[in-house]
Amino acid sequence: MSDSQPIVLGLDVGTQSLRAALVDLSGKTLAYGVEPIETTYPRPAWAEQQPQDWWTAAKSATRKALASSGIDPSRVAAIGLDCTACTVVACTMDGEPLRPSLLWMDQRAHVEANEISATGDPVLKYVSGRVSPEWMLPKALWLKRNEPETFDRAERLVECTDWMMHRLTGEWTLSLNHLAVKWNYARPDGGWPLAMIAAVGLQDLPAKWPQTILPLGKPAGGLCARAAEELGLKPGTLVAQGGIDAYLGMLGLGATGDGDVALIVGSSTCHLAQTREGVFGSGAAGCCPDATVEGLYTIEAGQTATGSILDWYRRHFAAREQAEAEAKGVNVYSILDEKAAAVPPGSDGVVVREDWQGNRSPYKNPHARGAIVGLSLSHGPGHVFRALYEATAMGTRDILADCSRHGLSVERVFIGGGGAKSPLWLQIHADVLQKPIHLTREGESCALGSAMCAAVAAGIYKDFDEAAGAMVAIERVVEPDPKNAAVYDDLFAQYVDLYHRLNDEA
Template sequence: MDLVLGIDAGTAGIRAGLFDLSGQALGFYDQNYPTSYPRPGWAEQRPQEWWEALVAAIKGCMQASGADSSRIIGLAIDAPCNILLTDSEGTPLTNSLIWMDLRGAAQARTLTETHDPVLRYCGGDVPAEWPVPKALWLKQNEPLLWERATYLVEQMGWLTWRLTGAWAVPLNSAAAKWHYRATADSQNPAGWPEHMLRSVGLADLPERVPGQVLPMGAKAGELTATAAKELGLPPGIAVSMSGIDAHAGMIGINVLAPGSLALITGTSTCQLAQSAQPVIDHGLWGPFEDAVVPGEWTLEAGQASTGGTVRWLLDTLGGALPAGSERYAKADAQAAAVKPGAEGLTVLDFWQGSRTPIKDPTARGTIWGLTPAHGPGHLLRAVYEGTAYGNRHILEKLKELGVETQQIVACGGGTRSALWLQILADVAGVPITLTQVGDAVSLGSAICAAVGAGAFSDLRAAGQAMVHPGTSIEPNASVQEIYAEGYQRYTETYAALAPLFQRYR
């Protein structure tokens, strides 16, 4: 009869999901909050609006489910690495610099140019999206505010503090985005990357990050009476640590053992895999030790624009299509009428640069091979195929590094298109499995909540009990040759255009 809440704090808002311990979803509720863009490349949110959205989402979820709140034993919140400065009482002194804020691009280059040994665990370079470049920007550009502040915290840590009165640091994001080392190696001590931080004048950062570093599924505290009254929940329930949304999604589709790949689809796509050993390569993010499963390594790759490119195409050229979800169904019908290979069209899926295995922010989206015979259906199919070629490029890089993929488990918005899923499976030559709960991120946080509340011994045990396989899409052998040729065109196109991307960046 016990229930858990999985809270997904995303870029656009908060989604609360209520689950029983078999993984059945009882209700969801979404509450949005705004993002402001004060200058080009900047992106900010107000922490108080996170809290207001959290309260509304939990209340709405409970009302939608009709469940008795006394059955809830725990909750956990996943969130991106959005940072803010607070005083000693936790009161925000700044808006949050959210993950997509790129004001720290110069600071990211400075960190990369240290060539510190710890950077081997993030592919050798530091993205401007990550927290440490933003922290360095704040210290260099807002020195008085930096000195006035007591704490530098993430969204997840700040919301957990609002719920429990205790500070905690998610090991997941610390290992994946802050260069934190769970254990020492021959060149790097355990803990925060103090050598690199000292070299750029940021030696005081670790003392500003409050709380114990906790793994996913660890109990961070208990819901205070004050927070419980505002949320309409019983006081004293366990509040546990989750992680970055994509990593919570990995748990929510139970990709917690080597051999499977998590395909987290949305505006962008994230590919995640577990490894028993560290796999280090410039073309990957990671390996991140203990980020998801203790004693193992998480490998991460990504495509910057997948669903975002589809949305751009339909918004730009889909004027005759209906609005809403029907638009995607109608567009898919047109694309499905086009033969594999899109009659010679080739697309590079680099509308927002290339993340991995080619790390090229100057790369740009490309469509070539157009003739008067091509229509919107050809273009959409070519975009689907281009994103599938990008996914195959990542799989081949992993295979080259000794990381085999026997199965892909997918979740997210892209899974709503049966055509896209089939193309992804055909191009990869690997089956794609869906799970019964489509909202894998909320479920992943609910699994963390269940473990932290003591309902399961660890994440794998909880995943076995709460995640259930759904349909499986098998690759079609008859189109393998066509897609092999298309993939070759895709890789050759980038090789030919890379010098132009660099020249005209």
């Protein structure tokens, strides 16, 4: 590659860290910078982050990537951005936060979500009739009721993506991607659901939202001078309109064909599929028009906690494995995977429900909680850790089975995100789903998707399909082991039954 060829920068603001990826026009990552982001949990089912931490991480990660690559910042043609959703920020007009953000996984607004769902507004058809407590309207209503001074002072009530776009460009925009998926905004029905907003007493909320709405990947402006200086980039560098991390991850996996399903496996798992026809009535989070590509629907479902459960186990129960990993100079998850791989499929009778932070799909039950059952004195850490892996894969199977009953045809499954780094977790997914798993060359699909948005915004590629053809490469396919099908069919039945028993729905 020529030292003068343009490159693009993808900023991926995840739950646990921010990644800055310098990517060439063939989709190859030239350099990464990574910085951690801290989450606090003030009460059960609550989760918060400090917005300033995102920007601090962006500055450090971008400069790390530039320094390690030796790339001249003037070669960066455009910047793309993806963030968690729906992470709500209450701030002043100049972006000064008034309180910690309500992280996407925060479930405190479950009462408000039920009230909004109870309106029965026609727009709710796009979200299977129910609003999640993770979304904008419930969280805004919770703030208005429980922190009225903060709500009244807030000149902007926006998301992480909007706040970061403001830091990058100095301008306020809203992402159509976020609005269609998390804000109950539906273009086919006229846009904003103003009647529903007024019905729950939020008629003063739209005034706190920016007026400019941009589709994913459209040019949003140039990098402002202050941001350029702090990031180490050239002022005026084009910034593409950002969006939801998982949706950018879907683009980064190249899962854009009919029947393609993308699993973005990180702290949570997000399931995404594109379709020309709406798939309604399932337990999916939604079937959202114009969410990714204008003119298409994106079906979204998800598990609130997957990788975060593994991290929970590591932090609280893996001290011995951590010491062993440090002694060997390896990652602790490699030790945990070794122990889990030594356990047979089905974990010798240990069954887990992964609802540590509620159930997003297919039951939409924020009150659901995790469980580990079937333990005996013969079980050890390997059994529990493998059972956690199996539970997360079972959750995906439950979601896809539900969507399939409502018309979705699953042909190919792609996996990206941090979960794609574990060969054992990938094989368990293939065996549980009884489907091949397609893996791309670039493991950080969200960052690559952001880079693809930057390339499209800069006019390097005309659309996401062309960008995917140039920048996404399938590296290998993990085939399911047919010997494990019967074991996992039986475990799946136990897994589903356990949900109903725990939630008094037997």
